[in-house]
Amino acid sequence: MKKNVSGKKWSSEMAVTPEVLSQAPVSDTSVVCSQDQKKSVNPVKYAAKAVAGVFIDCFTPPEDDYPSNFRKKGEFQKLKSSSVSSGTSNSEKKQGSIRSYNLTVESDIIGNGNYTIAQIYKATRNFSPSLRLGQGGFGTVYRGTLEDGSLVAVKRAKRNGHGKHLGAEFRTEIQTLAQVDHLNLVRCYGYLEEKDERILLVEYVPNGTLREHLDCIRGEALDMAARLDIAIDVAHAITYLHMYADNPIIHRDIKSSNILLTERCRAKVADFGFARLAADRDSGCTHVSTQVKGTAGYLDPEYLQTYQLTEKSDVYSFGVLLVELVTGRRPIDNKRVMKERITTRWAIMKFTEGDARSTLDPKLEETTSNIITIEKILELALICLAPQRKNRPIMQRCAEILWSIRKDFRELSVSDTCSLSSSTGRSNSVGEPVLATLVS
Numbered sequence: 001m002k003k004n005v006s007g008k009k010w011s012s013e014m015a016v017t018p019e020v021l022s023q024a025p026v027s028d029t030s031v032v033c034s035q036d037q038k039k040s041v042n043p044v045k046y047a048a049k050a051v052a053g054v055f056i057d058c059f060t061p062p063e064d065d066y067p068s069n070f071r072k073k074g075e076f077q078k079l080k081s082s083s084v085s086s087g088t089s090n091s092e093k094k095q096g097s098i099r100s101y102n103l104t105v106e107s108d109i110i111g112n113g114n115y116t117i118a119q120i121y122k123a124t125r126n127f128s129p130s131l132r133l134g135q136g137g138f139g140t141v142y143r144g145t146l147e148d149g150s151l152v153a154v155k156r157a158k159r160n161g162h163g164k165h166l167g168a169e170f171r172t173e174i175q176t177l178a179q180v181d182h183l184n185l186v187r188c189y190g191y192l193e194e195k196d197e198r199i200l201l202v203e204y205v206p207n208g209t210l211r212e213h214l215d216c217i218r219g220e221a222l223d224m225a226a227r228l229d230i231a232i233d234v235a236h237a238i239t240y241l242h243m244y245a246d247n248p249i250i251h252r253d254i255k256s257s258n259i260l261l262t263e264r265c266r267a268k269v270a271d272f273g274f275a276r277l278a279a280d281r282d283s284g285c286t287h288v289s290t291q292v293k294g295t296a297g298y299l300d301p302e303y304l305q306t307y308q309l310t311e312k313s314d315v316y317s318f319g320v321l322l323v324e325l326v327t328g329r330r331p332i333d334n335k336r337v338m339k340e341r342i343t344t345r346w347a348i349m350k351f352t353e354g355d356a357r358s359t360l361d362p363k364l365e366e367t368t369s370n371i372i373t374i375e376k377i378l379e380l381a382l383i384c385l386a387p388q389r390k391n392r393p394i395m396q397r398c399a400e401i402l403w404s405i406r407k408d409f410r411e412l413s414v415s416d417t418c419s420l421s422s423s424t425g426r427s428n429s430v431g432e433p434v435l436a437t438l439v440s
Contacts, residue, residue: 297331319384328361
C-alpha cells in the first residue's frame with residue numbers, strides 16, 4: 001500500500017476489468033451541473049491563469065480562424081474566416097477566457113492552401129500503400145508531397161459507409177484543431193470534402209510514434225533523458241488543452257501511438273477524433289456525461305463506471321503513459337504471465353514494494369540516475385492513476401513535477417559520469433604496472 005497526496009491509502013489494483021470494458025455505452029450526451037456549486041465568473045481567477053501562462057513559454061496563439069462552411073465541395077478549405085461558436089457572446093468571451101487559440105494556414109508551409117481532390121491524389125500518388133504512415137478508427141494516414149515540395153500528412157476517412165459516427169469524428173477533429181495552436185500539438189492545415197471523400201491535411205511529423213520507438217522499430221532505444229523530454233512535451237500539450245485553449249478541451253485518447261516524434265525526438269500529440277469540450281466550471285458544471293471512448297489500457301476506470309468525463313480522465317491516461325515510458329511495456333500485454341499483463345498494476349505494485357528497479361526498461365542502463373528517476377516517475381504515475389479523479393493532480397502540476405525530476409536527473413547524470421571517469425582512472429592506474437610487467 002502506498003499513500004496518495006491526500007493521505008488516503010491507494011490500492012495498486014485498478015478497476016479495469018473485461019466486465020467494465022464490455023459495459024454498453026450510453027447514447028446521450030449532456031453536461032451535468034451542480035446547482036449548489038454555481039458561481040459567478042471571478043476576474044481574479046483569469047488574472048491568475050494569465051500569470052500561470054508564463055510557466056509554459058511555448059504557447060503561441062495566432063488569430064481566430066475556423067471554417068464557416070463544412071460542405072463546400074471540391075475545394076480545399078482553410079481553417080479560417082470565422083471563430084468557433086461556443087454559445088457565448090463576445091462580452092462573455094472577454095470575461096470568460098484569456099484569449100482565443102485558433103488556426104491559420106501558413107503559406108510558407110503548404111503553398112497557397114487552395115487544393116483540389118485531384119491535387120491530393122497526385123500528392124499521395126493515388127493513396128499509394130507505400131506512402132501509408134498508419135491507420136486508425138478514423139481512416140488511413142498517408143505522406144503527401146505537394147507541388148511546392150512540402151511534406152504533409154493526409155488523413156483519409158474510410159470511404160465505405162461514413163455514417164454519423166465517422167462524420168462526427170471528422171468534424172470533431174476539425175473543430176478541435178481549429179481552436180488550438182501549440183508547439184507540442186500536431187497542426188492542421190485544412191480539410192476537403194468531395195462526394196465520398198473526407199480529407200484532413202495535417203502537419204507531417206517524420207520520426208514515427210512513441211510506441212514505435214519504445215519497440216525499437218525506429219532505431220536505437222530512447223535514453224532516459226529523451227523519455228523525460230517526451231513526458232514533459234506531452235504534459236505541456238495537455239496542460240494547454242485543459243487550461244489555455246479558448247474552450248478547455250479533453251483529448252480522451254492520450255496514448256503512445258498518438259504521440260508523434262520529430263527528428264530531434266520532441267513530442268507532438270495527435271489524433272483529436274475523440275476530443276470533447278470540457279464542462280464549464282464557472283457555470284457550476286462538474287463533468288460531461290457522454291459515451292465511453294478511448295483505448296483499453298488507458299481508460300479512466302471512474303469514467304468507465306460512471307460515464308462522467310473530466311480533464312482528470314486525461315490525467316489518468318497520462319499516468320499510464322508515464323509507466324509505459326519507463327518500463328517500455330505496452331499497457332496490456334497478454335504475452336506476459338497473468339500478474340504482469342496489466343502493466344500499470346504490475347509496475348505500481350513493484351514500486352510500492354520498494355522494487356522500482358525491476359520495472360526499468362531492460363534497454364536502459366541501471367545507473368544511479370536512471371534508478372532514482374524511475375522511482376520518482378512511478379511516484380507521479382501513482383497519483384495520476386488514483387481510482388478517484390479527486391485524488392489526481394491537474395496536468396499543470398504534473399508538468400511542474402516532471403520539470404523538477406528532469407533537473408534532478410541531469411544533476412545525477414553528471415555525478416554518474418564523474419564516478420565513471422574516476423573509476424576508469426583508478427582502473428588504468430592499477431592496470432598500467434601490471435601491463436608493464438607482462439610486456440617486460
